Amino acid sequence: MTSMFDSLSARLQSVFGGLRSKGRLSEDDITLALREIRMALLEADVNYRVVKDFVAATKTKALSAEILQSLTPAQNVVAIVAQELTELLGSQPVLMQFSQRIPNVIMLVGLQGSGKTTAAAKLAYRLQKQKHRPLLVAADVWRPAAADQLETLGKEIGVPVFRGQGDDPALIARQSVQAAIDDLRDVVIIDTAGRLHIDEEMMAEARAIRAAVAPENILMVVDSMTGQDVVTVVEAFGNELDFNGVIISKLDGDARGGGALSVRAVTGKPILFVSEGEKPSSLQEFYPERMAKRILGMGDMLSLIEKAQLEAEEDLAAGEAERLARAELNFDDFITINRQVRKLGGIGTLLKALPGGESALRGAQVDEGALDRMEAIINSMTQAERLKPALLNGSRRARIAAGAGVPTQAVNQLVKQYEQTKKMLKHLGIEAEQTRSRKNRRGKKARRRTSRHPTLPGLGSLGRGDMKKLEDMLANQ
Amino acid sequence: MAWRDRLSDGLARTRQRLGEQLNLLLERGPDVSEAFWEQLEEGLIAADFGAQAATLVVERLRDQATRQALPDAAAVRALLAQTIADMFASGNLDPLVQNPSCALFVGINGSGKTTTVGKIAKAGVDVGRRVLLGGADTYRAAANQQLDIWAQRADVPIIQRERGTDPASVAYETLQAAERSGADLVLIDTAGRLHTSDELMRELTKVVGVTRKRAAAMGLPVFTLLVIDANTGQNGLAQAREFNERLDVDGVIITKLDGTAKGGIAVALSHQLNLPVIRVGIGEQIDDLQPFVALDFARALLSAPATAKASVPRLNNQEMPGDLHV
Numbered sequence: 001m002t003s004m005f006d007s008l009s010a011r012l013q014s015v016f017g018g019l020r021s022k023g024r025l026s027e028d029d030i031t032l033a034l035r036e037i038r039m040a041l042l043e044a045d046v047n048y049r050v051v052k053d054f055v056a057a058t059k060t061k062a063l064s065a066e067i068l069q070s071l072t073p074a075q076n077v078v079a080i081v082a083q084e085l086t087e088l089l090g091s092q093p094v095l096m097q098f099s100q101r102i103p104n105v106i107m108l109v110g111l112q113g114s115g116k117t118t119a120a121a122k123l124a125y126r127l128q129k130q131k132h133r134p135l136l137v138a139a140d141v142w143r144p145a146a147a148d149q150l151e152t153l154g155k156e157i158g159v160p161v162f163r164g165q166g167d168d169p170a171l172i173a174r175q176s177v178q179a180a181i182d183d184l185r186d187v188v189i190i191d192t193a194g195r196l197h198i199d200e201e202m203m204a205e206a207r208a209i210r211a212a213v214a215p216e217n218i219l220m221v222v223d224s225m226t227g228q229d230v231v232t233v234v235e236a237f238g239n240e241l242d243f244n245g246v247i248i249s250k251l252d253g254d255a256r257g258g259g260a261l262s263v264r265a266v267t268g269k270p271i272l273f274v275s276e277g278e279k280p281s282s283l284q285e286f287y288p289e290r291m292a293k294r295i296l297g298m299g300d301m302l303s304l305i306e307k308a309q310l311e312a313e314e315d316l317a318a319g320e321a322e323r324l325a326r327a328e329l330n331f332d333d334f335i336t337i338n339r340q341v342r343k344l345g346g347i348g349t350l351l352k353a354l355p356g357g358e359s360a361l362r363g364a365q366v367d368e369g370a371l372d373r374m375e376a377i378i379n380s381m382t383q384a385e386r387l388k389p390a391l392l393n394g395s396r397r398a399r400i401a402a403g404a405g406v407p408t409q410a411v412n413q414l415v416k417q418y419e420q421t422k423k424m425l426k427h428l429g430i431e432a433e434q435t436r437s438r439k440n441r442r443g444k445k446a447r448r449r450t451s452r453h454p455t456l457p458g459l460g461s462l463g464r465g466d467m468k469k470l471e472d473m474l475a476n477q
Numbered sequence: 478m479a480w481r482d483r484l485s486d487g488l489a490r491t492r493q494r495l496g497e498q499l500n501l502l503l504e505r506g507p508d509v510s511e512a513f514w515e516q517l518e519e520g521l522i523a524a525d526f527g528a529q530a531a532t533l534v535v536e537r538l539r540d541q542a543t544r545q546a547l548p549d550a551a552a553v554r555a556l557l558a559q560t561i562a563d564m565f566a567s568g569n570l571d572p573l574v575q576n577p578s579c580a581l582f583v584g585i586n587g588s589g590k591t592t593t594v595g596k597i598a599k600a601g602v603d604v605g606r607r608v609l610l611g612g613a614d615t616y617r618a619a620a621n622q623q624l625d626i627w628a629q630r631a632d633v634p635i636i637q638r639e640r641g642t643d644p645a646s647v648a649y650e651t652l653q654a655a656e657r658s659g660a661d662l663v664l665i666d667t668a669g670r671l672h673t674s675d676e677l678m679r680e681l682t683k684v685v686g687v688t689r690k691r692a693a694a695m696g697l698p699v700f701t702l703l704v705i706d707a708n709t710g711q712n713g714l715a716q717a718r719e720f721n722e723r724l725d726v727d728g729v730i731i732t733k734l735d736g737t738a739k740g741g742i743a744v745a746l747s748h749q750l751n752l753p754v755i756r757v758g759i760g761e762q763i764d765d766l767q768p769f770v771a772l773d774f775a776r777a778l779l780s781a782p783a784t785a786k787a788s789v790p791r792l793n794n795q796e797m798p799g800d801l802h803v
């Protein structure tokens with residue numbers, strides 16, 4: 001079923017396969033499409049009742065919506081659905097509010113294994129970057145070695161951890177606030193024990209902590225992989241503790257996080273952060289639009305399509321594309337590609353927008369500056385050198401390096417990359433050739449439809465793997 | 478309390494909801510209408526079966542209902558537990574039954590691997606096995622301490638190396654120590670990792686490979702067990718698929734069936750990946766990890782709350798399974 005995830009658009013495409021673009025979507029079209037949307041949402045673990053309401057509401061919207069000529073019927077439905085989802089998720093990012101009190105107290109709650117301790121450390125890291133002086137508090141007195149874990153994480157990011165004595169978390173919390181005052185810390189982050197929403201005793205414990213320190217923010221950490229029951233869980237936590245915001249954790253996996261939608265729909269509490277990985281820096285603000293697209297399993301594909309349409313004033317001249325396909329690449333092409341990429345928001349944006357690109361990017365650092373350095377080097381070449389890189393001997397390279405203000409190795413590396421890219425394009429050229437001949441067989445109609453999906457100018461046939469290679473090459477520079 | 482009762486308790490919430498839904502269905506009258514099937518499917522989806530497995534269960538049940546000309550909704554319902562139970566892949570794997578044996582625990586972060594290792598260690602000691610733990614989670618902060626506490630609770634020896642050590646080498650050394658000491662139940666804990674992390678999955682492939690090779694040299698069968706949190710939704714399928722492809726998993730352990738409403742993902746993944754479920758964790762007590770019996774699980778998932786039971790006598794009249802759970 002995973003493969004189905006990636007391609008809600010593809011599935012819709014096949015549903016609409018027989019249709020040519022029409023001025024309006026008929027009710028049947030929409031019903032058909034919404035059946036697929038329903039499946040996609042259920043596979044994303046959106047609560048089935050939320051799905052039901054959502055699908056009904058969207059249908060009404062879709063029936064009255066104006067359709068965009070530039071998109072296929074399938075894309076039109078997806079666009080409407082994505083927009084509705086975004087609205088449901090909260091439209092605008094919500095920021096965490098602080099009060100005037102020093103220290104401010106943030107309390108993290110959630111089920112066992114939802115990622116509280118990790119989230120606490122990440123939050124501390126984030127606040128520290130924003131010039132706060134956080135104190136982490138280990139108030140989980142139940143899980144073996146929970147305090148050790150927090151202490152280790154705290155050490156890694158250089159934030160002190162308050163452990164306290166005894167096994168009364170409320171007391172530990174209260175002492176930690178005093179400790180924060182003594183040590184001039186302005187934010188206290190309390191990591192509490194994981195608890196089941198139906199565990200009365202543990203809920204009472206959490207209330208006791210809340211009563212002891214009156215936190216400005218109680219954040220609930222919700223695992224993005226949670227299934228249908230997330231609704232019951234957050235409702236229970238909401239009733240018991242009245243938390244005011246949500247952190248969605250473990251979004252670095254391929255879970256589509258439909259729970260986020262359920263949480264928002266059921267409790268109305270804003271999602272403040274998403275947590276994406278092992279690195280301390282991977283706690284980020286929540287963007288409803290991105291989440292909507294993720295839930296639908298389509299990356300930022302739609303906006304990329306739109307962007308591509310908007311930004312590509314003109315496609316590369318046909319002859320030029322042909323030359324690329326034949327792997328006759330020169331340094332001028334490098335610059336053309338670089339400019340296209342930059343227009344679309346840089347290589348990172350581009351990769352993220354591809355389905356599955358988010359996960360391909362994980363862990364890898366994209367050095368956006370690499371492209372600019374590359375351009376600087378190329379700008380220091382003569383026209384002859386750009387068109388015929390074979391000319392680049394030692395002394396020419398030294399001259400170029402001096403001109404661009406980089407060490408000679410950088411020039412060498414660029415030449416090497418050029419060779420690699422050329423090889424890659426040769427490989428792609430063969431593939432593109434095959435695709436072309438397949439398309440031809442499908443006849444006129446099919447070709448017309450295919451052409452409605454603009455690819456990236458100059459990057460037309462690059463697949464995800466190739467993008468990764470390209471990105472690796474850049475990152476290595 | 479018998480484990481079946483506890484399982485029943487653990488699944489109470491799912492049952493309640495599913496039961497309510499089914500009762501509602503019954504109240505609609507005896508007609509097995511289109512709406513009946515639709516609501517049944519919804520009920521299954523709400524229990525995390527996923528759309529695909531839910532549709533399949535309903536299809537099979539419909540087919541049976543037609544073939545056997547079942548008279549009414551109550552009769553259909555009586556057949557439901559069996560239909561769900563039949564979805565599970567069967568398998569006779571149990572490292573606690575095999576002697577000697579080695580079990581390697583894998584899964585994503587926070588699924589309950591370390592706790593499971595602790596519980597199985599205790600169960601092993603209880604049946605007179607000579608248990609040795611291996612702490613191949615050399616990544617997570619304080620993983621060593623956590624496993625160490627479980628080792629003390631179960632009173633078993635443990636092999637550990639400092640954080641950052643190559644986990645495969647810890648697994649290797651654990652088996653070496655097992656050979657020396659004559660341990661006959663070796664339990665190796667690994668670091669939680671997301672199935673989407675290629676690098677970490679490669680590392681784990683190595684751990685599994687090294688363990689299998691070293692264990693084979695001492696004639697020790699290795700069970701690679703995937704630990705999955707019962708709260709997991711449909712992503713559980715993606716997890717299981719990836720772990721299975723990489724590591725050729727032998728079985729699944731479902732944890733945290735305590736008090737939450739889920740468990741349907743177990744049906745979906747066992748069926749779709751043909752992986753047997755070998756244990757279920759139904760509580761926080763050290764002996765709360767129990768062997769898995771499909772029909773019990775399905776019944777526990779479905780059986781109506783006490784009050785509703787009376788109105789569905791057919792369920793209770795069915796023969797109860799004997800001591801299937803030896």
